[in-house]
Amino acid sequence: METIPRLCLECNKPLKGRIDKKFCDDYCRNAYNNKSKVEESAYVRYINQVLKKNRRILGELMGNEEMTKHPKTKFTNKGFDFGYYTHQYINKKGNIYFFCYEYGYLPLEGEWYLIVKRKS
Numbered sequence: 187m188e189t190i191p192r193l194c195l196e197c198n199k200p201l202k203g204r205i206d207k208k209f210c211d212d213y214c215r216n217a218y219n220n221k222s223k224v225e226e227s228a229y230v231r232y233i234n235q236v237l238k239k240n241r242r243i244l245g246e247l248m249g250n251e252e253m254t255k256h257p258k259t260k261f262t263n264k265g266f267d268f269g270y271y272t273h274q275y276i277n278k279k280g281n282i283y284f285f286c287y288e289y290g291y292l293p294l295e296g297e298w299y300l301i302v303k304r305k306s
């Protein structure tokens with residue numbers, strides 16, 4: 187019976203010993219775990235950046251108004267990413283507002299958006 191050699195997740199060398207072993211030794215385990223922590227925090231950092239940028243753009247578009255409407259191009263020209271938001275709010279009419287922190291937007295007809303700010 188042929189068995190497929192199990193490889194160390196860090197250095198890809200064949201593993202000997204216990205079937206549930208994933209690493210040659212502590213060195214490889216630590217190296218692997220540290221790397222995935224770095225990758226994970228890079229991903230978190232990236233999303234945080236997008237969210238903060240979205241928030242900044244909403245703030246710029248809103249200015250000192252209580253509520254304002256803009257076409258989609260105004261958002262996209264500034265680099266707004268509609269794929270990222272912090273949370274949603276559904277009002278009594280069933281309209282879904284997408285929030286980036288305290289700023290929210292509601293999609294309107296014809297690719298226009300209403301921007302609102304959460305009252306503190």
Ligand SMILES: [Zn+2]
Pocket residue numbers: 194195196197198199209210211214
């Ligand atoms: Zn190894």
